[in-house]
Amino acid sequence: MAIDFTLPPEVLEARDRIRAFMQSEVAPTEAHLREKNDLRAWRPALQELREKAKAEGLWAPHMPREWGGMGLRPLAMAFVSAECGRQQFGAYVLNCHAPDEGNMHTLLHWATPEQAERYLRPLVDGECRSCFALTEPEVACSDPTQLRTRAVKDGDGWVLNGHKWFISGARGAQFAILVAQTDPDADPPQARNSAFLVDCDDPGWQIVRDIETLAGRGNHCEIRIENVRVPESALLGERGQGHRLGQYRLGPARLAHCMRWIGNAETALDMLVKRALSRELHGGVLADKQGIQWMMSESALELYQAKLMVLHAAYLIENKLEFRNEVSMCKHHVANTLWKVIDRAVQVHGALGYSTDTDLPDMLKHARSARLVDGADEVHLSRIAQFVIDAVRETGTVRRATGGEALL
Ligand SMILES: Cc1cc2nc3c(=O)[nH]c(=O)nc-3n(C[C@H](O)[C@H](O)[C@H](O)COP(=O)(O)OP(=O)(O)OC[C@H]3O[C@@H](n4cnc5c(N)ncnc54)[C@H](O)[C@@H]3O)c2cc1C
Numbered sequence: 001m002a003i004d005f006t007l008p009p010e011v012l013e014a015r016d017r018i019r020a021f022m023q024s025e026v027a028p029t030e031a032h033l034r035e036k037n038d039l040r041a042w043r044p045a046l047q048e049l050r051e052k053a054k055a056e057g058l059w060a061p062h063m064p065r066e067w068g069g070m071g072l073r074p075l076a077m078a079f080v081s082a083e084c085g086r087q088q089f090g091a092y093v094l095n096c097h098a099p100d101e102g103n104m105h106t107l108l109h110w111a112t113p114e115q116a117e118r119y120l121r122p123l124v125d126g127e128c129r130s131c132f133a134l135t136e137p138e139v140a141c142s143d144p145t146q147l148r149t150r151a152v153k154d155g156d157g158w159v160l161n162g163h164k165w166f167i168s169g170a171r172g173a174q175f176a177i178l179v180a181q182t183d184p185d186a187d188p189p190q191a192r193n194s195a196f197l198v199d200c201d202d203p204g205w206q207i208v209r210d211i212e213t214l215a216g217r218g219n220h221c222e223i224r225i226e227n228v229r230v231p232e233s234a235l236l237g238e239r240g241q242g243h244r245l246g247q248y249r250l251g252p253a254r255l256a257h258c259m260r261w262i263g264n265a266e267t268a269l270d271m272l273v274k275r276a277l278s279r280e281l282h283g284g285v286l287a288d289k290q291g292i293q294w295m296m297s298e299s300a301l302e303l304y305q306a307k308l309m310v311l312h313a314a315y316l317i318e319n320k321l322e323f324r325n326e327v328s329m330c331k332h333h334v335a336n337t338l339w340k341v342i343d344r345a346v347q348v349h350g351a352l353g354y355s356t357d358t359d360l361p362d363m364l365k366h367a368r369s370a371r372l373v374d375g376a377d378e379v380h381l382s383r384i385a386q387f388v389i390d391a392v393r394e395t396g397t398v399r400r401a402t403g404g405e406a407l408l
Pocket of ligand 1 (some may be wrong): 099131132133135136139140141142143164165167168169178220318369372374375376377378379382
């Protein structure tokens with residue numbers, strides 16, 4: 001029987017060590033910092049946690065050992081990321097947070113040895129941060145063939161001009177992976193874009209503002225790029241491969257988001273159930289009410305589906321099998337599960353759930369962005385539909401598009 005849900009001992013060990021670290025170090029520090037309510041205290045406290053994580057060998061779990069990471073593969077990372085997702089800064093403490101985590105994967109796969117030494121090494125070591133710059137205000141970036149940021153060949157280098165926004169982590173980033181049009185007339189249109197490594201201290205890289213969002217300012221910045229000159233060696237991957245690189249990056253990066261969201265949704269369900277068990281009314285507790293039980297059951301069902309879907313997609317990535325449809329399904333399902341479960345937890349907490357006396361409002365505000373980032377819901381739905389249609393046209397059945405031949 002090929003399917004075996006027994007976890008290999010090394011995956012169990014990594015999960016348990018990281019779970020213990022999150023419970024004994026990260027959770028109490030975060031709780032203390034929240035209580036103290038002093039923004040300046042966060043940075044040094046998180047830095048101290050990062051050093052502890054490194055000292056305990058819990059650093060950059062997704063990176064190979066030869067790069068200083070734990071060498072965990074996508075399936076093991078599913079467990080680790082869910083543990084991280086239970087704390088606000090869990091992934092950052094282990095240096096596997098977005099967007100650096102996705103950028104590390106991208107650099108590992110696409111960078112030349114010189115680029116890897118210059119950009120990947122300090123990123124894995126935690127000496128710098130990075131950002132990924134694709135989205136632009138002027139065009140619908142669900143269709144990145146329309147990008148207006150241009151890279152024009154000039155002598156032995158390139159000159160970049162353009163406008164980006166919602167670039168997460170841009171303030172404080174040392175470098176950006178920037179996607180720009182190099183070949184506006186290329187056919188197919190997917191060959192129009194190329195990716196560049198840009199140093200953020202270039203005077204032409206200008207942060208206009210940290211955009212105020214539903215969840216406050218989260219370092220999602222608007223950037224103007226004016227006459228930024230980069231050498232030919234700044235091209236990441238080949239000319240015209242920007243779209244492919246973006247797709248490659250988004251596969252595992254989307255899944256990593258899903259894994260963290262599962263941890264976050266489970267935290268919300270824990271809160272929902274604990275509140276329902278302790279809130280007394282009509283001679284019993286909220287948990288006795290069928291309406292509340294259904295919220296629990298629906299959340300548990302959705303989380304169970306989410307976990308199985310994520311594990312299957314991680315298995316596909318790990319074994320170098322086709323994964324795009326399954327990752328799209330995961331991204332859509334988990335982002336919506338996160339939103340629904342937190343919303344139900346708010347409901348069960350009553351007025352308390354609407355107050356900032358709990359973390360729920362904060363969790364809900366952040367969860368809303370999950371349905372937009374890394375492809376909006378509708379983009380994934382239309383892609384999934386295309387897989388279904390193609391499957392029927394080519395094979396006469398939807399089976400290939402509903403989890404593949406390896407499933408039922
Ligand atoms: C918190 C946050 C962080 C982000 N971080 C980054 C980052 O670090 N780097 C980066 O480059 N970008 C980032 N983004 C941008 C994000 O990836 C884009 O917002 C997203 O890809 C959608 O692009 P758009 O905003 O241009 O929306 P548009 O392309 O204008 O789409 C608008 C809406 O149209 C609908 N739509 C789109 N396509 C279809 C379709 N085929 N069928 C039906 N309906 C459709 C969807 O509802 C979509 O939400 C971030 C966004 C947020 C909110």
